[in-house]
Amino acid sequence: MCKILKPKRYVGSIFKIDFEELYELGYRGIIFDLDNTIVPWDENKLDEKTKKLIDDIKNLGFKVVILSNNWSQKRVKHFSKLMRLPALGYALKPRSRSFKMALEIMGTTPETTLVIGDRILTDIYGGNKLGMYTILVSPLNKKEVWIKRWTVRLIEDYLIKRWLSKKELIKEE
Numbered sequence: 001m002c003k004i005l006k007p008k009r010y011v012g013s014i015f016k017i018d019f020e021e022l023y024e025l026g027y028r029g030i031i032f033d034l035d036n037t038i039v040p041w042d043e044n045k046l047d048e049k050t051k052k053l054i055d056d057i058k059n060l061g062f063k064v065v066i067l068s069n070n071w072s073q074k075r076v077k078h079f080s081k082l083m084r085l086p087a088l089g090y091a092l093k094p095r096s097r098s099f100k101m102a103l104e105i106m107g108t109t110p111e112t113t114l115v116i117g118d119r120i121l122t123d124i125y126g127g128n129k130l131g132m133y134t135i136l137v138s139p140l141n142k143k144e145v146w147i148k149r150w151t152v153r154l155i156e157d158y159l160i161k162r163w164l165s166k167k168e169l170i171k172e173e
């Protein structure tokens with residue numbers, strides 16, 4: 001059901017991902033969502049653990065781009081500076097255009113690129129459409145603006161529950 005929406009993998013957080021293994025498998029680019037994937041949506045700081053992970057990922061040889069739907073260019077630029085990574089805000093995911101721009105920045109192909117994010121209908125759907133390897137993470141902050149909580153998230157939560165119950169998806173904690 002809804003194959004185009006289903007992530008290839010589902011993990012508890014970005015810290016559960018074995019980036020070394022993925023590099024060895026041939027992946028070279030990573031399109032990272034920002035809010036609730038790398039930092040809680042209401043947080044302005046980057047903790048040391050996250051900073052180290054980003055540095056480790058870069059040192060492995062990955063090209064990385066932050067792709068965010070956040071309308072605040074100020075916030076996106078702020079984290080772009082902190083992580084020393086190129087970042088695109090107001091990306092209108094799942095629209096393909098911004099994913100293609102990210103690929104262009106990294107110089108990678110869809111086949112060698114990972115998409116990592118906490119939203120099925122934006123991050124995962126957008127990545128799957130272009131044939132990229134998609135990894136869903138649990139959102140860092142469950143509290144969201146109520147309108148989001150009661151609309152799109154409900155559909156996403158329903159899909160995740162269904163995939164898990166049918167064993168079509170396994171959560172890696």
Ligand SMILES: [Mg+2]
Nearest residue numbers: 033035036118
């Ligand atoms: Mg997000």
